[in-house]
Amino acid sequence: MVRVGIIGGTGYTGSELLRILARHPEAEIAAVSSRKEKGKKLWEVHPHLKGFYDLEFVEPDFAVFSECDVVFTAVPHGEAMKYVPELYEAGVRVVDLSADYRLSKEKYEEVYGKEHEAYIDAVYGLTELHRDEIRGAKLVANPGCYPTGAILAVAPLADLELVERVVFDSKSGITGAGASPTEFTHYPNLHEAIVPYKITEHRHYHEMEQELRRFQEDIRVSFTPQVFPGSRGILTNAHVFLRGELEQDELEEIYRKFYDGCYFIRMQRSVRLSYVRGSNFVDISVHKGRDRVVVVSAIDNLVKGASGQAVQNMNVMLGLDERLGLDYPPLFP
């Protein structure tokens, strides 16, 4: 069995890792950290997991986590870099869910406005696009939730250098903002509302641009995020202005070919968040319009947008079937 550690086990992504790994046939949870809840049983903090684990939260000590085969760092930006280098040096495989290793060092420092003192080159963990590099990698930087749905929506067209420009318009459930309550997430401020924020300047834009430029260097990208009053899911409408004309059946064929063999990507006629809820699937539909192509993608932000993709990456890193622990239907409706 693979011995797994989770640093940051009380947040939404930590608890989702525990939910997914509870039935993983090749992995067992060896240690889960929380500084605030240390000494408490996991189920005391996560009652929905009662009966699945008898472990207690522990401090995020190197002596404990360096005994693991794989560690997930599910902690805020800027905090993961306090743990990752030591574990990496000790030969522990790390999947980091924060933004600390997703961008180049220079880009990170520009976007996050501080020096990165513990930089290591990591593989960007968008599994379907980097599977070969992830196999055998020691450090995988799990992508942000918005970039996962956005990049996958456009990669097949960027791969053929067909995109003049793309405008991503994304709507996220509120778990994307983490477990700590804020004015932004406060119920009266959010219910019956769809709230745009960081309308022209969201940090995830840089991840989208970095990844899509690997396919097409001159691609132009714009991104506007919004939140809706639901807990899970990100729906992205990618408005793609193409170079040249493509018919609907040609578009569909490009996507089918590009994602051939990708179990978690499903081409659909219509896409809804409720068709992917609780699952690691990415549903995509492609629509030719008069002036543009619209590609719609849907993910569960806590699964494919975070912890599910992190487990998929662990599976690939260890040479396991990437579906292990993740192969179940979505929770509909």
Ligand SMILES: NC(=O)C1=CN([C@@H]2O[C@H](COP(=O)(O)OP(=O)(O)OC[C@H]3O[C@@H](n4cnc5c(N)ncnc54)[C@H](OP(=O)(O)O)[C@@H]3O)[C@@H](O)[C@H]2O)C=CC1
């Ligand atoms: N929510 C989402 O949809 C997504 C989130 N992410 C990223 O995943 C990471 C975790 O997100 P999320 O679960 O929402 O975060 P939360 O804010 O909900 O939880 C953070 C967790 O980290 C622990 N923690 C905080 N600071 C430290 C520290 N310095 N050392 C050790 N542990 C610490 C906390 O426990 P304690 O303080 O008790 O130790 C807690 O368990 C973030 O980087 C986030 O950006 C990525 C994709 C999607």
Ligand SMILES: CC(=O)N[C@@H](CCC(=O)OP(=O)(O)O)C(=O)O
């Ligand atoms: C709704 C909401 O607030 N979403 C978060 C993104 C969460 C995420 O997945 O991204 P990171 O891992 O990069 O934090 C935001 O806009 O910052």
